[in-house]
Amino acid sequence: MPTYEEEYNSLIESTKQYLMQQADLFGNIIYTEEQKQAAPQGLKFSSVYPDEAWTRSASLDEQNGQICNCLKCGLGQTRTNFVFGVGNPNADVMFIGEAPGADEDAQGIPFVGRAGQLLTKIIEAVQMKRDDVYICNILKCRPPNNRDPEPAEMETCTPYLYKQIEIIKPKFIICLGRISAQWILKTNSSLGGMRGKVHDFHGIKLIVTYHPAALLRNPNWKYDTWEDMKMFKRLYDEMKA
Numbered sequence: 001m002p003t004y005e006e007e008y009n010s011l012i013e014s015t016k017q018y019l020m021q022q023a024d025l026f027g028n029i030i031y032t033e034e035q036k037q038a039a040p041q042g043l044k045f046s047s048v049y050p051d052e053a054w055t056r057s058a059s060l061d062e063q064n065g066q067i068c069n070c071l072k073c074g075l076g077q078t079r080t081n082f083v084f085g086v087g088n089p090n091a092d093v094m095f096i097g098e099a100p101g102a103d104e105d106a107q108g109i110p111f112v113g114r115a116g117q118l119l120t121k122i123i124e125a126v127q128m129k130r131d132d133v134y135i136c137n138i139l140k141c142r143p144p145n146n147r148d149p150e151p152a153e154m155e156t157c158t159p160y161l162y163k164q165i166e167i168i169k170p171k172f173i174i175c176l177g178r179i180s181a182q183w184i185l186k187t188n189s190s191l192g193g194m195r196g197k198v199h200d201f202h203g204i205k206l207i208v209t210y211h212p213a214a215l216l217r218n219p220n221w222k223y224d225t226w227e228d229m230k231m232f233k234r235l236y237d238e239m240k241a
């Protein structure tokens with residue numbers, strides 16, 4: 001009969017293996033059942049930071065002005081520039097990535113490097129202009145060396161994104177890449193499992209596609225991205241009809 005210590009070690013080992021398997025499949029974020037339940041119950045910025053002036057902002061400019069010196073997580077210490085978002089404040093469509101990169105950190109504008117230029121082409125491929133849409137990230141400050149965002153950083157920064165969504169009131173959200181989509185949808189699904197369908201985010205149609213930086217590394221995924229954008233455009237045109 002195994003001793004208590006052997007049983008304990010065996011449990012630790014099987015838990016470790018399970019977590020490593022999940023990380024291989026889905027990345028480093030694992031959601032609890034409570035977190036999965038939390039998203040549909042309402043945008044949570046006001047309950048997270050109830051007394052802060054920015055939660056009462058009536059415009060994006062006002063919100064930006066009130067949070068641009070944020071130091072709520074460690075990324076505030078290492079950023080060059082705060083990267084709020086760019087585009088049409090009344091956009092029907094919001095593109096949301098995970099975090100600024102080096103070019104974005106240098107300029108204070110999201111998606112301006114090579115990946116950003118590709119995003120502009122993707123937007124133009126569905127007969128829209130970059131100025132028609134709104135583009136931002138979950139994190140407003142660059143993680144050092146472009147590492148993946150930490151869950152705690154996203155938890156801290158997400159209320160700002162929710163407030164942007166509340167002000168813009170988009171009809172569509174297009175999540176760029178696995179990290180953005182998993183975080184916003186509160187799911188551990190793979191990118192493949194999230195693509196090709198229309199999700200609901202508080203009444204907003206949400207579509208998932210590849211991050212343009214991933215397309216630069218793997219051009220073969222451009223075909224699937226085109227399929228995602230065609231699906232979006234069909235739904236968009238139906239809404240406008």
Ligand code: SF4
Pocket residue numbers: 070071072073074075076077139140141153156157
């Ligand atoms: S990443 Fe977000 S929470 Fe962290 S310092 Fe920047 S704005 Fe603040």
